[in-house]
Amino acid sequence: MTTIIDGNEVAADVRAGLADGIETLKAEGTTPGLATVLMSDDPASETYVSMKQRDCEEVGINGIHVEIDADAPAEELFDTVDELNADPEVHGILVQMPVPDHVDKRRVLRAIDPVKDVDGFHPENVGRMVAGNARYKPCTPHGIQKLLEAYDVETEGADAVVVGRSDIVGKPMTNLLIQKAPLGNATTTVCHSRTKDLAAKTREADIVVAAVGVPELVTGDMLKDGATVVDVGVNRVDADTDKGYELVGDVEFESAKDVAGRITPVPGGVGPMTRAMLLYNTVKAAGVQTDVAVDLP
Ligand SMILES: NC(=O)C1=CN([C@@H]2O[C@H](COP(=O)(O)OP(=O)(O)OC[C@H]3O[C@@H](n4cnc5c(N)ncnc54)[C@H](OP(=O)(O)O)[C@@H]3O)[C@@H](O)[C@H]2O)C=CC1
């Protein structure tokens, strides 16, 4: 029997586990604050950011949202980040990626105060994570670790294959999987668009993490019997639904579910965990910035 990993449920547990920390902070006079900055007309980005704001409201985090015209000068974004860096009510800052082409993405990541960088994308935080001393673990890989933990998936000595080498998912996921730490110690192969024979790699894996952005790239015949399959992809494909699209992962769920031992669905798998770990990092950030010790789940 294949286990369908319920990301909504584990995410709800993470959110519930943050209540104590948020209470502690409030008792000390601090409401954790998360600023989201959106400089894009992309409807998917708008959806994600509004979901993040709704999550904040649900757990009692102060959500601040800033929208910048996609064709505004880049300086407008940098000025906004400077203001948020200086605002004592803002403990976490997330600039939704991608930013428009005329904005230097690397400069954006460097502009955010590393202590407020709840995505964990600032070069200082990336460096710390690689060195095994993460300040904020990037939300998606961290959320995946929590899913693996919740479903007793052994990473220790496991053969893992990460498909995708992006800065926001593939690389940090690989890093966490190879670390000498709980939920690490996996023997990890990273695949990408130049990989010669992807199926040959994934077929050897006990754990497959697909973060590609290609709908249903990974099919059941590419998996080892009983493998744990983590589908990060959230792709909108045209469909005759109310919204005019449906969400499809990077894994072909129908064929994969018969082979996999455990598998995450899309939606309801990794996505809710990414958002939950953003709240986690925000509560952690508020504790760090106010010198209040908070218990984290
Ligand atoms: N659920 C969640 O919380 C999140 C979901 N996402 C989703 O995950 C997916 C990936 O996102 P992201 O990591 O940002 O994507 P990027 O586009 O930044 O990276 C995609 C990676 O996949 C590789 N790739 C592309 N085509 C192939 C192929 N045919 N075979 C093997 N590898 C390939 C690319 O290789 P190369 O480097 O050679 O170009 C690249 O490394 C998207 O669907 C995105 O929407 C992203 C973040 C969070």
Ligand SMILES: Nc1nc(=O)c2c([nH]1)NC[C@@H]1CN(c3ccc(C(=O)N[C@@H](CCC(=O)O)C(=O)O)cc3)C=[N+]21
């Ligand atoms: N600075 C930055 N940080 C990010 O963390 C970041 C980003 N930029 N840019 C884009 C990607 C993508 N991402 C998702 C988060 C949640 C869902 C999510 O909640 N998905 C729901 C469904 C969403 C829906 O209904 O459309 C699910 O899978 O169940 C998806 C995608 C974060 N990203």
